[in-house]
Amino acid sequence: MPDSENGSDNSKEARPPSKSPFVNGFGSGKDRASDAEKSTEALRGCTPGAGSGDWDEDEESVSGDVSAFVHGLEAGRDPWHPRQTAHGALHVMSHFLGPHFSSFQTVADDQRQVSEDPGSASGVAASAVASSAAQKTFRQAAKIRDEDRPSVSEEARRTLARISYQTEGAVLVADGMTHILGVAVDPSLGKAYTVTETGKLYSVDLTTNTKHRIITSGDSSSSLGLPSGLALDDHGGAYITDNSGASGRLLRVNLTNGRIEAIAAIPSACGVALDHTANKAYVTSFNGKLCEVDLHTKTQRTIISEGLGSSTSAVALDGRGKAYTGNRDAAGSMRQIDLRADTPAPQTMPVISQWCSGGIALDMTGRGRAYVTDHVNDVLYTVDLATGKERESVKATGAFSPLGIALDDLHGLVYAGTWEGQLWRFPLRVLQSPELIEITTRV
Template identity: 60%
Template structure:
């Protein structure tokens, strides 16, 4: 005889087995609850006016027929853009979305229960899942782009691209917000950095590519800087005009050391070997300082005028100086003559803070009083404004990056600007807006 309660012989509604398996009760319960919810939704829809499917005849005199049909007839005459006052719209959504959704839930619950009751199916599903997971991890590992797979660009190609970009930009604000007046700038093109000093004893390093600005920490105070130069050996030389000295800064650790004293130092440039610093004094003197020896300085020339400031070297034995607080002469000093001599290249019509030479016979001179950068023809003395600004542009430090064909200018307002030498050499006037 068979037992009516045997799980092998009895069938539940819907033709499914009573065998619960590991999660059979959970699946059966979920299916049954979904079915009950669907049934309840249908009953609610039938009981609430406006949810029925009847048709209302306009000549009926009373609401004795299908109430839902009557409500729908009222709604049909309303402006479709006006919000409805009855609930049947929401019920339509419930029946149109939730009903099928609950039916799908029942079917899914049945399928999951059957899979659970079949050990082979369950085992296969788990095995398939593990296999799929392992294959996915293998695929992800194989698809990874490693550093050695990344597209590579040589340093030389990167420099060429930077040069092309710099030369076509015309004018660009590289950095701002430096504390104090940015009185001097020096360049390290090989490392694509600029070093800027301010008159509040701050030294900044600035990336010429990312424009990231970092305040340099030194072990000793820089006093009241006027200029900065690099020797190409990891050292910066900073003038301290109030302290009457030249200071060396080790860029690796920030250590400072006095190189020369007794000089009202303002402007500074180093020769190509990095062994001799040419320093201008605010008292109208030009000194040569042997930076490899302690306090080894030599007076080159004097009587260059009050507030002698910027110094520039042409690489052929000549130096040029200006006067940052007075209108005076642009001086050329022959360093190879014995004794050294000076001559006036031009009687300037403007102030002259710092000077850079383009190697093609033109000097670029900053005028922080007139808010311009101007150029002087060294052969004729002719002077023309090259850059002027809307806003303040009190140009102070000037440095040329000849390898990339650009000129950098630091300003009283604590900014660093970059200008295309190609544009500067043209007759065009560069006009900028500084934002200050």
């Protein structure tokens, strides 16, 4: 009832003090963080590897937590070597989640204090600043600097390369590069290069099997367009064809800085091969032409031969005045062209089977052979250039659509890139034998 003397309502004094509408929310946040921390503690208690385990010599078995024993073994391994089990991940869970949920509780407490006592905001702000500084320090400490990255000495690199190159079987060098169309290799630097239909150029370290995307820039709209063929010059450059129909081009990319330079306009440019001695490039077009580009003038384009067929793709030079062209989609259409003839004309290679020829790598040592990719029938095959006889050399379990191919004659290896984005390596000695290489791609 109202007080008759002062007109005030004394009933208000009996009411509890009002609270900020955020109090319940912050209190709930703390409670949930507390529950989460308790859950984390429970998780830590039942996580394999959370206890202790030791080798019992008498029983010749592990005494205690087997997972903990395995985790202890892994802890002594090279930290840069990938772990093959989940113990490392479980270790991170138990040592990472708990402290963070505890931190959430602290934040919830501070926020609730502000809601109940606005005067404490300055103290909480100071705490937040300190926390922010600590987080910044942590981020700097956790950042991987160049000097922190794993490195391989030159001696170790040579040893690794020697062991790797001596591998007799097939090797999956790298993957994750969608739709590889062109492959080139620089044996002296121990690197392979790939271009993808998605417009990316990669370098792959053949010692560590690590890939690196080369970021391209410069003229030509800073884009590789729809890259297809790839060839390396002797001056740190990669020549790449842009198969963008009427806007097709021959490009050169500086492999050091990624700068693109337009060399010549070639509609539907597809395959490319370089004559280093004459400083010329030979480029096929998807509509069945073979063009010669003088790399001195960069703008001159001479049509060497026509009528190679639709879907003409790869081109390779034998160093003896002949070019070989392939066809990505048509069977039995590998061609030989005499570049020294006054009017070079294509000759259909004699074939036994009817395979496609998306990519061609020539081995002219001894009896000349061509190693050819067929993405339609999922094989890599060998062709005797003298007789035209073919045989399957590589087949796969799983998706295997090879397109780009390159020969490393220094180490006796062949590299093939696939539509599935994998780069494979095969020993030349095995490809030259009647033996069939069978691989599992896992895609």
